[in-house]
Amino acid sequence: MLNAGRNLCKSKVHKHASFSPFALHHHTPIPSKSQALTFTTTHPKAQSRRQPYKPSSRIPSAKRHIPPPTTSSQTPPAATQSSPPPVATSSALDPSSTTLPPPLTLPDRPPGTPWYKYYFSVGRTLLKFYKTGLLALFANRKILFQAPLRPHLLSANARKALLAGEITRAQYVFIKRVKADLLKVPVFAVLLLVCGEFTALLVPFVGAIVPKVVWLPVQWERARRKAKERRERAGKKVGYARKEAGGGEVKGLDFSYFPKSREGVERGEHWNEMVVNGVRFNAWPGLWDPLVYLKLLPGATLLKRLENRADELRLDDRAIARDGGAKEISVEEVKLCLDARGTDVRGMEESEMKAILGRFIEKNREEHKKKRHEGGTKGEPWGSKV
Structure with missing residues (x-):
C-alpha cells in the first residue's frame, strides 16, 4: 500500500511537469519593443501617463517655402497701405x-x-x-x-x-x-x-x-444775417451812415480799418466812426453795443480793442499779398476773409468777392507804406501781389 501510494504521487508529478515555469518560458515568445509599447499604452491608466509617439508636424527648415523678396516695382496689397x-x-x-x-x-x-x-x-x-x-x-x-x-x-x-x-x-x-x-x-x-x-x-x-x-450751413447763414443787421443798427444808433463793401460796387468804397489817431478819439472826435468800425469788424462782443451807444464804456478801451482788431486784419492782408494774392485764395477762404472785414457775402460771385478783398489789401498796403515812410510802422515791406 505504501509503495502503491508513492508510485501514484510520482505519476502525477510527472504528468504536470509540462506546466512548470521553465516550460512556460520555453514555449511563450517574448514580445518585441514596439509590441510591448503598444501593449502598455492600451491600458487606460498607462494611456493617461504616457502618450504614444507622434511624428512632428513641422516642416524641416530646409523644406520651408520662403517667399521672394519684394522689389520696388511690386506694390504692397491695399490692406497694408497706410493712409496719408x-x-x-x-x-x-x-x-x-x-x-x-x-x-x-x-x-x-x-x-x-x-x-x-x-x-x-x-x-x-x-x-x-x-x-x-x-x-x-x-x-x-x-x-x-x-x-x-x-x-x-x-x-x-x-x-x-x-x-x-x-x-x-x-x-x-x-x-x-x-x-x-x-x-x-x-x-x-x-x-x-x-x-x-x-x-x-x-x-x-x-x-x-x-x-x-x-x-451747420444754417448757422453760417444766421451769423451773416445777424452781423449785417448789427452793422445797420449801429449806423442808425450813432447817426453815421457808411457804405458797405458789397452789392456789386467796388469803386469809391472805404476799405480802411479806421486809420484815425488816438489823440483825436480821446478828445471826443471820430466817436461815431469808431463805434461803426468797431461793430463792423467785430472788435467787441455784441452784448456791449447798448452800453457803447450810451457812451457808458470808456473810449480808450473801445479804441484799444479796435486797434488790435485792425492790426490782425492788416497782418492778414499782408500775408495774403505775400503768399499769392487774393486771386489765388479759395472760395471758402475768401468768404471767411470778407466775413471778418464786415462784408455781406451772400449772393456774391467768386470774382466779385476776390475783387473786394483785393481792394482791402491794396488800400491798407498804401497806408502801411505811408506810415512806414513816416517812421510809424516797422517791419518789412509788403509783397507785390494783390
Whole structure:
C-alpha cells in the first residue's frame, strides 16, 4: 500500500511537469519593443501617463517655402497701405479743409414715410456730421503739437514767425482756428452727450459754444444775417451812415480799418466812426453795443480793442499779398476773409468777392507804406501781389 501510494504521487508529478515555469518560458515568445509599447499604452491608466509617439508636424527648415523678396516695382496689397497723414495746409494761402465743416447731405423724405422716422434719420446724419468734425479737430490738434507748428503756439510767437516769413499764412490761420475750436470742445461735448440727435435743434441759438468746424450751413447763414443787421443798427444808433463793401460796387468804397489817431478819439472826435468800425469788424462782443451807444464804456478801451482788431486784419492782408494774392485764395477762404472785414457775402460771385478783398489789401498796403515812410510802422515791406 505504501509503495502503491508513492508510485501514484510520482505519476502525477510527472504528468504536470509540462506546466512548470521553465516550460512556460520555453514555449511563450517574448514580445518585441514596439509590441510591448503598444501593449502598455492600451491600458487606460498607462494611456493617461504616457502618450504614444507622434511624428512632428513641422516642416524641416530646409523644406520651408520662403517667399521672394519684394522689389520696388511690386506694390504692397491695399490692406497694408497706410493712409496719408493729415496736413495743416493745402496751399500757402489756404489752411487744410479739415478746419472747415465736413460736407453735409441730409436724407430725402420718401413719400409715405412717417415724420418721426424721417427726423430720426436726419438726427443720425447730423450726429455723424458732428463726429466727423470733432475727429478732424482732434487730428488737427496732433498736428498743432508737432513740428514745425509747435514752437509757434503762442499768439505772439506765431505773429513774429508770420512777419519773419518762417510760417505761411495758411499755417498761421491753421493755428488760430484749431486753438479757438479746442477751447469750445468741453462745453459742446457735454451738450452733445446730453442731447444726442437733438443737438441740431439747439446749436443755432448757442453758436458761441459750438466749434466752427461743426457749424451747420444754417448757422453760417444766421451769423451773416445777424452781423449785417448789427452793422445797420449801429449806423442808425450813432447817426453815421457808411457804405458797405458789397452789392456789386467796388469803386469809391472805404476799405480802411479806421486809420484815425488816438489823440483825436480821446478828445471826443471820430466817436461815431469808431463805434461803426468797431461793430463792423467785430472788435467787441455784441452784448456791449447798448452800453457803447450810451457812451457808458470808456473810449480808450473801445479804441484799444479796435486797434488790435485792425492790426490782425492788416497782418492778414499782408500775408495774403505775400503768399499769392487774393486771386489765388479759395472760395471758402475768401468768404471767411470778407466775413471778418464786415462784408455781406451772400449772393456774391467768386470774382466779385476776390475783387473786394483785393481792394482791402491794396488800400491798407498804401497806408502801411505811408506810415512806414513816416517812421510809424516797422517791419518789412509788403509783397507785390494783390
